[in-house]
Amino acid sequence: MTSTTSTLRSKTFRITAIGVAATGLCLAGAGVAAAANPTSAFGQAVGTTVHAAGVDWSDMPEGYTQAQYEAFWGAGFTSADQAALGELWSLDATETKSQAGQMVLDGEELPFAPGTHAEPELPADDSAAILAFFDAGYTAEDVEELSALWSTEYMETKARAGQMVLDGEELPLDPATSAGS
Template identity: 75%
Template sequence: MTSTPSTSRTARSKTFRLTAIGVAATGLCLGGAGMVATANPASAFGQAVGTAVHAAGVDWSDMPAGYTQAQYEAFWGAEYSTGDLAELQELWSLGETETKSRAGQMILDGETLPFEPGTHTTPELPADEQAAIAAFFEAGYSSEDVETLNELWDTEHVETKARAGQMILDGEELPIGPATS
């Protein structure tokens, strides 16, 4: 008498394995989306992921620690320029995120900032530099990555972003990956 394996056990085993693979793949996809959104929370993708996560009832902030979406919107919504941001950084001796957080909160609280929006403007960058900088951030790099590259290359923010973005456009590999800082 020969015994044959039970088909119900094999079917259950396959179902369990496929379910486990599906759950693991879903987790990896969600984790990857979260990492990309965290790398550049102000991007359209970062905003979409943040909205979807909040709609699902997850208490997760897509902004850097200590910096809220309301502060971000208040600062940029008041039409302060990047030149204004740089001047506030210098004035308060703070980093970029801390400066936007503080200024945004002051605006939300109805306080007056040291100067009006648009007081400090920066000259318009050439179109090729603007495209390179856009490519840098669209590739998932963050302001923290800019700081890391600044130190590595001994360059300033704008030069770093333009150089790194041009490397991306040229198909070259940067010395660090996105959001590795």
């Protein structure tokens, strides 16, 4: 009977160890995917889930909080406003949104009102193409790389690359490998 008991314990231990390892790998994979786009619905769902499970993990870049994100976009700032602030302050996009969002939270006045820099209206085809581009796993860094390669502006790059995705054409970079570079 001792050998049967020890065999059952051994199997139970192995199954438990495999389950723990698989869960860890799933969480790590979800974390990597959410980190690639923390403000996406998936990124927010992962963040909420791991917080509910008691894991202290931020789905936002270091130094940038969800409250700052919500304050910045909730105040009505556009991505063109964000670009203008970034140029004025000599900050990257995340630092700009973080600083501006914190200023909104603190009730401080920013250099201009939200919506000062209007976004150009995109044709519906371009909007669908841009959505397809990001849904395919490409990132803002990929837009920069393609813009440099093609010598195009960011909006044109996103629309062109997205249309290629919709048409089933291959882009000169792979979203699975470009996200980590």
